[in-house]
Amino acid sequence: MRTVMKNLVFAFCCILFLSNAAPAAELSLSVAASLKEAINELTAEYGKKKPGITFLKNYGASGALAKQIEQGAPADLFISANREWVDYLQNRKLTDEASRCAFAYNSLVFAGTTKQPVAGMKDLAKLRKIAIGSPGSVPAGEYAMESFKAAGIDKALDGKLVMAKDVREAMKYAELGEVDGAFVYRTDALLLGKQARILFAVPEGLHDRVIYPMALTTTGTGKKEAVEFLRFLQSAEARKVLEKYGFAVK
Known part of the structure; x- marks a missing residue:
């Protein structure tokens, strides 16, 4: 009888612990295809600091990603390979203008x-x-x-x-x-x-500078984890990773 009671108490404690444990957070990222390797490394590094976060990454052409977000695809953060597609979503009130900033540059x-x-x-x-x-x-x-x-x-x-x-x-x-x-x-x-x-x-004078702007979506701006990840992407640590892959950071 004593053994049965111990098992019941143990089972109850496990249930109580699991019910109080913080649920794993999921962050959905829509990112220009040319950033794939850099973002994969950055999310892996961030995951070591915040093991409770799962990243769902969608890589592709910036315009295709923007249209997907417009049509309701899950996305907390959008990183485009030009200003146009962030503007596109911003004009439709699907991104948080205050969070918008330059992530990297290319040629x-x-x-x-x-x-x-x-x-x-x-x-x-x-x-x-x-x-x-x-x-x-x-x-x-x-x-x-x-x-x-x-x-x-x-x-x-x-x-x-x-x-x-x-x-x-x-x-x-x-x-x-x-x-x-x-x-x-x-x-x-x-x-x-x-x-x-x-x-x-290609001489840079022939085209606009290649810039990667990023912004939280209206969904992402309400997630503490998304705001914190955006802050990480602006850190010196993130800039070192970008430079490692050949991106300019200013």
Whole structure:
């Protein structure tokens, strides 16, 4: 009888402990595809400090992510590869304007496997196929199109452009040799295999500066855990991780 009572008391204590334990928090992140490796490392590091948090990460083209959020997809934090798609959500009152800030900066390069001498924008007309992210939703593609027009070569590239769903897909086309080269971010090009290489950097004067703004969504702004994670992403520790992957932080 004494043993039975001990077991009952133990079981009751376990139930009481579990009922009082803080539930694990889930944070949903919608992040530009080019930040994948950096964000994976940052969430892993943060998870060591806050083991009760689970991150649900959605990587993709900034425009596609913004449309998903607009349609009700769960997201507590949005990090875009340009201002346009944060503006898009802000205009629809789906992000917290007060939380908006710059996360990182990047640069645009042309990378590929072509054996033809390609040293600058004027050399692109002699190539067969060039991959870019679809400009309607992929900021890297928008920056590329902006650069073509500024360099006066947009007409010369008619019929040569292969549209990719995001910058990582454009990079894959280049790496596999399915196109002569692709316009990707410098940080993406640093991940290329030995066969592909950076052929030239796009002069920054040809396009707006590549900026990654971030903001809490209206859902995220009500979560203490999301606010704290946003603060971590602005820390010196986070900046070191970004620099490790080739991003600029100012």
